[in-house]
Amino acid sequence: QSVLTQPPSVSAAPGQKVTISCSGSSSNIGNNYVSWYQQLPGTAPKVFMYENDKRPSGIPDRFSGSKSGTSATLGITGLQTGDEADYYCGTWDNNLNAVVFGGGTKLTVL
């Protein structure tokens, strides 16, 4: 059971918008920044968002991040088939003194 809670799957049509939620608590998301990772099949995760809403160089602005209280959200607009992947949220947990991840969300572009 993951410390952070994500929906197992989301789906939308090409060109549409989708959001992926990540729910935690005051010991993690509530008091620290959130990062998001994209994992394509058979590859290592890649950071797509850090400090809640900052995109690393090379990540398109179709991807956005936000945080409110103990929850964070990754938004993707103009969906493309190449966006199909597993997405993970992560942050530091002050009580566990550990990095914690969500269980991952599989994005399907129909």
Add this chain to the structure above:
Amino acid sequence: QVQLQESGPGLVKPSQTLSLSCTISGDSISSGSYYWGWIRQPAGGGLEWIGRIHTSWATNYNPSLKSRVMISLDTSENRFSLRLTSVTAADTAVYYCARGIVEGGTKLSYYFDYWGQGSLVTVSS
């Protein structure tokens, strides 16, 4: 360009010790103020943070694995290593090494900017 590469046995017997190394190229393991970490992922499962080591040699481990884990630095070889003792089938996973960026005071920003390609370790007799 920073690159990380895991290496080590792909098969470990139950009750024995899993040992992996992560060799860094394109950067010195002693430079900067990075946290070098290990993350694992069982087949079809999610990511689990194992632990980290700072360039100052300070370490932190996942509480669920703390009694069995050790992470160390080898500055002469520009690599860091993972040892996980008393393994069982539940430790079968792809093991990733990654560079962690940690910033902030009261609110921490912690993310992994570079990852190795992953090393599959199977625990089986």
